[in-house]
Amino acid sequence: MRQILSRREVRADRWRYPGEDGDGPRVQTLAELQAAAVPAGPVGVRLAPVDEVEQLAPYLESLELVIVHFDSVGDGRGYSQAQLLRDRLGYRGELRAAGAVRRDQLFLLARCGFDSFEFAAGEDPRAALAQLDAYSVAYQRSSGTLVSPNLRA
């Protein structure tokens, strides 16, 4: 069972990813979501780095999970996707970073509005937790609520 750091707790994931069998609500790709009829039940979607988050605007009411996939640590498009989802679209549901997610990026990810994390192989979610408290101060405002460093006045 997939382990997720959700806010500050490690728990088993209830969602099924594209291509996975079993119980639980199914995560769709953006293309699948756009091709489907009006969804019944909770909706989860997975964005690729190239996907435009604005495309999710029609589905905000029923969205419960948005997964932003990082192809590599260095591909920072997901940070902008997260900020836009929170700031511009006003999305308040679970926002998960997945793919090349390592503990050393955790603070920045949380600052951009991610509140759940599926780590890359080899990363211990419990050990990673400490990174959320790496900084007690930050120079910029941001849309994250999981961490709340003191901001420069």
Next chain:
Amino acid sequence: MYQYDAFDRTFVNERVAEFRDQTRRFLAGELSEDDFRPLRLRNGLYIQKHAPMLRVAIPYGLLATRQLRMLAHIARRYDRGFGHFSTRQNIQFNWPKLAEVPDILAELATVDMHAIQTSGNCIRNVTTDHLAGVASDELEDPRPWCELIRQWSTLHPEFTYLPRKFKIAVSGASHDRAVTAVHDVGLRLVRGPTGDIGFEVQVGGGLGRMPIIGKRIREWLPQQELLAYLEAILRVYNRHGRRDNIHRARIKVLVKSLGIAAFARQVEAEFAANRAVAPRLEAARIAQLRASFRPPAYRPRPDIDASVGADAAFVAWYRHNTRAHKVSGYRVVFISLKKHGEAPGDMTAAQMDALADLADRHSFGEVRVTHDQNLVLADVPQAELRTLHAALAPLGLASPNIGTLTDMICCPGLDFCSLANAGSIGIAKQIHEQFDDLDYLYDLGEIQVKMSGCMNACGHHHVGHIGILGVDKHGEEWYQITLGGSATGQVSLGEVIGPSVPKPEVAATIGRILDVYVEQRESDSESFLQVVRRIGVAPFKERVYAPDTVAA
């Protein structure tokens, strides 16, 4: 200058603690090389040919003497007794041990310094005019804005993993000494239609493999909108900049492929859409930053000409290494780091300590770093210049060659850098040896020679009046020459004169180029650059490649 408060200190200390843990995990094998790389780069640490290289940030080139003394201490304790000032107003240490880097950063933090974001694909150290605050052609001091940008860009949550590095320069003067046109974003303080001072914004300039002059994206931006507008530019770039090819990933490629008009439309749309949450600067915040850069306590001083009745050595130094100051009775002093026999930009720990003492005595305890790898004491009383000169000369810091041919910009090249194709320090020595007659150099007037050991162009060769680019030809070091580039005022990119020349021929080739200049100039006041612009490169090319002159 800006003083850290408790907030800044807390941040820098937390950064040091984070990197100490990351270094420990790397050395213990818990963090792979691939995972450690982006982390160490964002802390200024490269792995070079011989050892790690640590690039320490000198924000907008301004150093307090306690900071300069700390750099001397680090050079002595952790390196081989010297440091290298770079073309981005930073300092590089070439021999630190990886395991000791967290200690170095902790020592830097005690004097409010760091190495954050001096490398990696993020917003780099912001640079500015080395004459900020003392130049008479200045509309407004750019340094409060640089400090604002420094803070805003430090560990920006959204823009720390950009497609590529991102450099911002700010100029507040009518004559641009910050080379804003070759930065990813170049900001110039200008008066707008209402008479208020705002920013002219240029985007997409840069050197490297694809040299290009930045395009104007905003004629005038209100000052309080600066960060909001920068966020709009960075967001469009972060979302749409290319990430598939490292050589096509700078913002200049995005601007070029979209065209400046379409790029500007995207930025303006993002700027408008983000208005509700974008950072908007309060007047109090701007006032607070400006207060950090109040002029020093100048005193009424006699406006004497210190060179009257002085010896020839002083007169030469006064004429070439000092400049007018906007306050009567004071003078701006350039400390040349281009002494014959030394690598351009290098400085020993002993020199740093001694210069710190002199800056305390004669220039309000501050030193500046220029983008052409010299230092500046910005506020020296005219009446103290002779004492200062007498102290600088035995330190080897009074070479009277500022603005001359031997005041070269030079990257570390093949001797240190793992990217380089060819040496550059050796060529600097060759040029020094061939052109050691000061009277000849003074007769030639202002000539900017800029030299890079590879096409990444750390030595800014494209904007040298004479540019020298090291290339690798079947394992041998050859050099391509460009003419007519300019980094200041009317910025231009140099034109390649022809096939590259072999290493032993570089200084002789420059000699032939200078012969053409001397023959062609219409008066003593027509500069090298003016002649190149007037007659083009053809006459130079003809002389350089004349059959009887090519040795190889």
